[in-house]
Amino acid sequence: MNILLVRVSSLGDVVHNMPIVADILRHVPHARIDWVVEEGYTALVRLNPGVHRVIPFALRRWRKSLTSAATRAEMGAFRRSLREVEYDFVFDTQGLLKTAVVMRLALLAPAGQRIGLANATEGSGYEAISRIFHTFSVPVGVRTHAVERGRVVVATALGYALDTPADFKLSAPRVEPRPDWLPVQPYAVFFHATARAAKQWQVAHWITIAADLAARGMPVLLPWGSPSEKIAAEQLAALMPNAQVLPKLSMMDAVLLAHDAALAIGVDTGLTHIAAAFNRPTIELYIDSPRWKTEGNWSPDIINLGDEGQPPTVDDVRRAIAVLL
Incomplete structure (x- = not known):
């Protein structure tokens, strides 16, 4: 067929x-x-x-x-x-x-x-x-x-029934040589950027969570996809002692970033969903989009927080980190 x-x-x-x-x-x-x-x-x-x-x-x-x-x-x-x-x-x-x-x-x-x-x-x-x-x-x-x-x-x-959870069957990306920007130690990635400003999480919240991860000895990587997103990443990194702004990434570099993350925290955007598709420990943040549409509901390693008009709090994210790490 x-x-x-x-x-x-x-x-x-x-x-x-x-x-x-x-x-x-x-x-x-x-x-x-x-x-x-x-x-x-x-x-x-x-x-x-x-x-x-x-x-x-x-x-x-x-x-x-x-x-x-x-x-x-x-x-x-x-x-x-x-x-x-x-x-x-x-x-x-x-x-x-x-x-x-x-x-x-x-x-x-x-x-x-x-x-x-x-x-x-x-x-x-x-x-x-x-x-x-x-x-x-x-x-x-x-x-x-x-x-x-x-x-x-x-x-x-x-003519078949859907009787199993979603299975994305994605192979691990192969990027050779290993990028210099990719840490050897476990890292968190913040998918902080999104095209629509209303879907973004408060800057102060990202900074607080980065500080919590710094106390665990975990670096934070900040990707970006446009000049304005790069500026936002640089502004975040200036207030996060453990943060690294990444270079411009290819699609496969971005997939590798999501695949290898020990923790992914992100707003409702494509790269967050890639991390969830790989069943990486992922916290999806819903700020101004309905959670029911895209929440990662196929793995216990994915925690979905917030909803349209109900952004998650810092404490919500802290509790999720405690579960996933």
């Missing part, structure tokens, strides 16, 4: 789509699974050994130069890659017009089916027009967890 998964972005959503692969192979061991994903996330998807082929999608880059011959050639090659295999099932678990178009471009086997979401979940970016190419659409509850949403779609189509 040939299966194509279409989940192109964003980082956290790609991570939350991973358990579908283990689900399928548990119930259909002979399945060949391909995955279409934005080119920036291909290395991450390749860490899942159950994915046979990763097909890069570069719409974010292509749309900047749609009239260029090079871009048109790349788009043609992408279309041809979708038609190298006859797919028995094509699943769009994102539910956008762009992912529906990718679904439509894929070559179906004679009895093949295109399947996706029948409806939005609360607060999702679902586009109803995405149903236009479906063979059939799978309804999900409006408050279905981000991980469970895709799992439900695929399980319904393939």
Whole structure:
């Protein structure tokens, strides 16, 4: 059975789509699974050994130069890659017009089916027009967890029950040589940055928790992804004697950072969810986003704190650290 998964972005959503692969192979061991994903996330998807082929999608880059011959050639090659295999099932678990178009471009086997979401979940970016190419659409509850949403779609189509916790099946990243910035001793990482200011935790809280970890002899690493986030990291580090601002990281460097952490503390952002997917000791902080949507609920090594409009306190985080360390 040939299966194509279409989940192109964003980082956290790609991570939350991973358990579908283990689900399928548990119930259909002979399945060949391909995955279409934005080119920036291909290395991450390749860490899942159950994915046979990763097909890069570069719409974010292509749309900047749609009239260029090079871009048109790349788009043609992408279309041809979708038609190298006859797919028995094509699943769009994102539910956008762009992912529906990718679904439509894929070559179906004679009895093949295109399947996706029948409806939005609360607060999702679902586009109803995405149903236009479906063979059939799978309804999900409006408050279905981000991980469970895709799992439900695929399980319904393939006729199996979801009777196990989410299994991300991510292999350890291999980064050679070992980066100089990666400590030999156990470290904590603070995923403090997020695009939306309302989702950030108070600076004073981060500083207090860093001091607690310093008393344990644990260094704190501060990653960043944009110039403004770098400034924020530097401002935090100036007030944390045990903190190190990291250099600009590649995707695989960031995955390695999450994978090797003795403790990850982070707001609702993709890198926090990667740490949780690896079942690292992780504290997820929900400040201004609903916890039910993305909380790590598959491992006792993940503690979820706060909720939309109910940010966690320092004492909440201290108690979680005492449990995890």
